[in-house]
Amino acid sequence: MEIGLIKERTPFYRKLADSAFDHEETKEIIVPDTLPDISGIVDASGIALLRSKDSQSGRIVINGTVQGSVLYLPEGMHEIKAIPVQLPFSINCETSGSDTTSRTIVTAALTRLEARTINSRKLLLRADIGVNVKAFEPAEAVVTVSAQAEVEVLKETITAMPAVEIGEKTFTIREETELPATGAPLGKLLRGTSRIIIEEVKPSGKRLAVRGRTEINILYLSQTSGEISSAQFFIPFLQVTDTEAGEGICDAQAEIMQTGAYITVLDPEEATPHKISIEIAAVLQMTVRRQISLISVRDIYSTSYETSYENANCVLDGLMNKERHDLAIRELLPFADVKNILETRAIPGRARYETGQLIIPIRAAVLTVGEDRIPTVAEGRYEMSCEISLPEKKHGISVKMTDITAVPAAGGVELRASANVEIRIFEASNIQTVESAYLGDTPPAGSALLPSIIVARAGHGDTLWSLAKRYNSTREMIASANDLSEESEISENDLLIIAKSR
Structure with a gap:
């Protein structure tokens, strides 16, 4: 006869991959007709933007763009010029076990943008991009917590802190700001770059608050002198999002990737333009962990009938x-x-x-x-x-x-x-649980030969549970006969009175 087992299911996310690698992208670009010939390269810089991430069978597909500019000296001129550049990239990251249900955390950072002249009208760009990919699959920890029969069960409590949510939220930072009065008057905008700095990730109940600032750097030509100048701005932000993790979040990680960056001059036709428009689109990617306690039945037997069972193992990342x-x-x-x-x-x-x-x-x-x-x-x-x-x-x-x-x-x-x-x-927790159990039609093997009561000496590694199972007794009976509790630890060579269950 099969013993009815009561089971509990705890959802979590199991990590499939955590990889970091470098990606190189190259592209030839032509100097726009509106710009003069190149005499020498001054600098090339930009940022990496994440356009999409798609989890597929056995791989994660990442698409993005390097957005930046190349500063150069024109032939026969002293005024710095800028060539805006867009360098798309696509990456296939092989990920064993991933499919369309997998969740991902992806970051990409431009580590270097190099520009070389092929001739005065053509450039070769090379972008080095540092990529980090984490992939998770939805999983369940299925454990038996009790049995629907008069049987003895051995339970253990496992505490772990698994990932219970891999989520994301898109948001936009918008700001209109003026150049500092002490700076050079704004003429031609050469380059604008942005960097998001996370300062605090704070779980609170079912919510997650991410606080930080966005650093904006611009290079421009002075309207009066024509010299290259710079300015820096900081825009604070606070993103609060509800999570599905429930109460008691213990740990949270946040990664923010820019998906779009638009830094432009407001009213450029004015006689003295001095306002900058900033719009940053981004995606907040979250890994939320919560401490959980699971009670698992890891052993089972009957004092009345022969018992057989099968165990299952569940690995819980934590x-x-x-x-x-x-x-x-x-x-x-x-x-x-x-x-x-x-x-x-x-x-x-x-x-x-x-x-x-x-x-x-x-x-x-x-x-x-x-x-x-x-x-x-x-x-x-x-x-x-x-x-x-x-x-x-x-x-x-x-x-x-x-x-x-x-x-x-x-x-x-x-x-x-x-x-x-x-x-x-x-650290992974290996949870052992009884998956199925059956009662036979006959008493436990050898139980008829056991005396009603014996005095036994505990051997190496023995517990009240192992002795009760060996002598067809129960932990409660042994504890009562020896003035112990059911959770008492015993030592090797301890003498114990053990009564057989009837």
């Missing part, structure tokens, strides 16, 4: 620990002549762990202009590091650049960059 580190670097980039610092960039690479140290490579660039009014860019590769001990378990490392600045220094400019590093350690 967060074990997390820690945060604030890192910073100060490095000198050499310049012969610095009048103004126009733009500072610092992009983190893939973190690596080497014998007690976490090392994060940084690729940085600083654009300056000298007394000769010609912009110059200097690049450097550096490393941030901290001492840390990582256990031999799965872990995730998130690096987010916070403040990126540069100041004049002897011999050039001093780059000052800081980053927030979050490390999460994951």
